[in-house]
Amino acid sequence: MGIYQPILTERLILREFKEDDWNKIYSYLSDCEVQKYMIQDVASLDQTKSYAQMFLKHMHEEPRKYVRFAVLLKEDSQLIGECGINMPNVQHYEGEIVYRFAKAYWRKGYASEVVKRMLSFGFEELRLHRIEALCDVRNTASIRVLEKAGMTIEGCMREHRFVKGYWRNSVLYSMLEQEFNKGS
Numbered sequence: 001m002g003i004y005q006p007i008l009t010e011r012l013i014l015r016e017f018k019e020d021d022w023n024k025i026y027s028y029l030s031d032c033e034v035q036k037y038m039i040q041d042v043a044s045l046d047q048t049k050s051y052a053q054m055f056l057k058h059m060h061e062e063p064r065k066y067v068r069f070a071v072l073l074k075e076d077s078q079l080i081g082e083c084g085i086n087m088p089n090v091q092h093y094e095g096e097i098v099y100r101f102a103k104a105y106w107r108k109g110y111a112s113e114v115v116k117r118m119l120s121f122g123f124e125e126l127r128l129h130r131i132e133a134l135c136d137v138r139n140t141a142s143i144r145v146l147e148k149a150g151m152t153i154e155g156c157m158r159e160h161r162f163v164k165g166y167w168r169n170s171v172l173y174s175m176l177e178q179e180f181n182k183g184s
């Protein structure tokens with residue numbers, strides 16, 4: 001397991017997906033408000049099981065290219081969302097952070113807490129050089145999270161993805177290793 005052991009933040013536990021997490025994951029993947037700006041549509045039970053299974057399989061890859069953590073509240077172990085890093089180009093020391101929470105837990109500062117820790121995990125533990133985040137230009141909540149985390153906007157990727165019958169414009173944010181070190 002090595003560096004992929006559970007991570008503790010002030011209020012949260014971040015640990016890799018487990019076999020029986022899928023029903024909790026389903027509670028937010030099946031919510032159209034949560035999925036509104038995501039590339040994936042609302043998920044069925046079977047799609048949720050496959051989604052969770054996919055990350056269980058990724059755990060055995062070497063080098064690791066996709067890491068997903070379930071986000072649990074320290075106070076009652078409730079699974080409230082997920083976060084992680086995609087590293088399909090890990091040979092270039094590059095990763096993309098992702099995060100998503102069940103609606104009942106929005107606007108409590110959890111995304112900010114998680115993104116801060118994912119950046120330190122990416123730079124300090126995974127030794128990445130560049131971390132990106134991409135989101136729909138209309139996703140003001142996520143844009144605020146990335147701005148607050150001190151990431152730099154690089155621009156708008158026009159009609160970047162065909163999502164739910166619509167050409168999505170995406171904003172690209174990034175942070176470099178040296179910027180993280182300067183800020184921490």
Ligand SMILES: CC(C)(COP(=O)(O)OP(=O)(O)OC[C@H]1O[C@@H](n2cnc3c(N)ncnc32)[C@H](O)[C@@H]1OP(=O)(O)O)[C@@H](O)C(=O)NCCC(=O)NCCS
Nearest residue numbers: 034099100101106107108109110111112135141142144145
């Ligand atoms: C985007 C998301 C992760 C934000 O999570 P969160 O835990 O509510 O964010 P935080 O509480 O850390 O808030 C961070 C900042 O964003 C602001 N914010 C949060 N939701 C907002 C909203 N709907 N509109 C405007 N600002 C918002 C907060 O006020 C805070 O800014 P402040 O400190 O200046 O007040 C959450 O809404 C979510 O899971 N959405 C669905 C999935 C998703 O879009 N994921 C991101 C894909 S790129």
